[in-house]
Amino acid sequence: MDNSPYNRAWSSIPGRPSFPGPWGNICKVSRAFANYDTDLDLLIKGVLGNGKSIRFWLDLWIGMEPLMARFPNLFKLESAKNYFVADRIASTSYGSTFTFTWNRLPTTQQKTDEYSSMLGLIDTARLSSSGDKWCWDLDQINSFSVKSIKKKLEAQVLFLAWRANLERLPTLASLAKRNIQVPSLLCPFCGLDVETPDHIFVSCSTAQGVWDAISDWCRLPGIYLFGVQNIFRTPEFLHGSSKWKKIIHAILCSTVWILWKTRNNKIFNHKLKL
Ligand SMILES: [Zn+2]
Structure with missing residues (x-):
């Protein structure tokens, strides 16, 4: 039983094992690896360019895990869970600005704490004009x-x-x-x-x-x-x-x-x- 507060239905794989179609099969492949304690999604990391192909919450691109896993309470308030980094961050020569579309504003202590730590984390993110890239981070498995x-x-x-x-x-x-x-x-x-x-x-x-x-x-x-x-x-x-x-x-x-x-x-x- 998965007790983590964020919903496992949201993953970088747009499907579930029971779903018809190719993504259902990929879920099965991914689950086969999960049985051996290897979360393949954590091995594939986005390297930020223009932010148009990396999903802000669902993909791993900053820190050690996707933002949905690191800030689960905040993720619940997000109304556009599939949005890309470029939908959330805009970079100018003065720094980056952030835009969110919350279902409800983060008001509880827990949520505002998550919000400020997330802002601290993404504050260093800068978009560029080049395309996003992906790399496999295999250091965490020997x-x-x-x-x-x-x-x-x-x-x-x-x-x-x-x-x-x-x-x-x-x-x-x-x-x-x-x-x-x-x-x-x-x-x-x-x-x-x-x-x-x-x-x-x-x-x-x-x-x-x-x-x-x-x-x-x-x-x-x-x-x-x-x-x-x-x-x-x-x-x-x-x-x-x-x-x-x-x-x-x-x-x-x-x-x-x-x-x-x-x-x-x-x-x-x-x-x-x-
Ligand atoms: Zn056939």
Whole structure:
């Protein structure tokens, strides 16, 4: 049970595990990491430029945690929780000014205390004309924990990854090839093409939506996939430290695992519409 006063429904991921669509899947990936005490959202930090793509309350960009977590009582009063830093801060040569849209003004001692500490914290923030950037702050997790997350997560998906690589996943197309009767060969997500590993994990519009959301969430330049084997090799082509690449690799593996589980649920239990 989460007793923190700020509402966990607000996260940098616009969705929940039970939601249909790609962001619901990303929540599941994120929760898989949370089981190993790693909050991925705290590893991705915004570096302030013009403040137009960093969300003031929801993203981590100043201090050690998102402002919604540091100032939970104040966050409750905010009427526009998704607003960007540029909506809240304006910088001139004399310094920065702040604009808020409260549901109610912060009046209790606790809230006014939070308000003054928040102003103290953001007072140093200056907008510039360049675009915002994102960086991964991996200092707070050591190599050992990266190794153990990777090991635990990959143990779940290794078998699947191996099978997908060898195109031996029991997809509808491969079952039919082995003369096992299936009601339809078509992909259970889109119904437009024969269900092969390359289709469900790469070319299906559902998979593409999930990969786009993953690259958005992890602030990757874009994940371009040409086949299943490509997924697991993606980190080799990205620029970054080996620790970061290991985390990205684990995220990609988890995503494949969750897509496959969602597909199984859809076929066998008619659950989770995508
Ligand atoms: Zn499809």
